[in-house]
């Protein structure tokens with residue numbers, strides 16, 4: 553597969569992404585490195601990232617169709633992370649992150665919209681002290697001065713330089729509402745998540761690139777309608793309403809307004 557074929561493939565609205573395309577890109581990248589064509593290898597790294605973004609995103613879509621919401625969530629998050637790696641280098645090879653040749657802008661927006669519909673609100677965040685890390689390109693230990701010549705995040709022969717942690721100490725796990733990495737959401741024992749909103753949407757769209765929009769608004773939870781101050785609180789705490797949920801966000805609930813049409817793209 554030559555570069556123009558890869559570009560053509562990635563610029564179509566593919567509902568599913570064959571992993572053989574990924575293998576072809578990796579092969580072409582290896583060849584470019586072998587031939588000493590670093591610019592070409594780095595360009596192929598970008599195409600591979602685009603492939604990963606499209607693959608994770610479309611797989612997330614089909615997982616939602618199959619009601620496999622937890623794995624869909626993880627795939628959406630992965631697509632988001634691959635996008636953040638790509639963004640740094642995209643400009644050098646393709647120009648601005650605009651002009652949606654590879655559906656990237658569509659996917660960025662779609663990930664945000666889908667994430668909004670998920671019922672996960674709390675996430676684990678790990679804090680740790682890094683004791684030792686190595687350069688992913690040359691394997692040398694990272695030092696403050698006099699380390700290797702590679703720069704974090706830069707591309708070298710089609711590979712991105714990252715620091716690989718080889719020794720670290722976990723100091724705390726905290727629960728947060730909006731971390732960068734939303735991979736590990738908090739699961740409360742016995743708590744059933746409600747996926748009705750996503751289910752409704754998925755019944756009404758057919759492809760990962762269908763047009764849809766959603767607006768989240770906060771409305772009064774009907775359970776709290778006509779409750780008197782001294783009544784028992786509808787939340788089931790056993791306390792009086794005025795000493796419990798009155799005036800708190802518990803009285804509100806999310807309401808989603810959809811705009812769905814059968815056209816592809818934004």
Ligand SMILES: [Zn+2]
Nearest residue numbers: 687690700702
């Ligand atoms: Zn290095």
Ligand SMILES: [Zn+2]
Nearest residue numbers: 785787796797
């Ligand atoms: Zn209450």
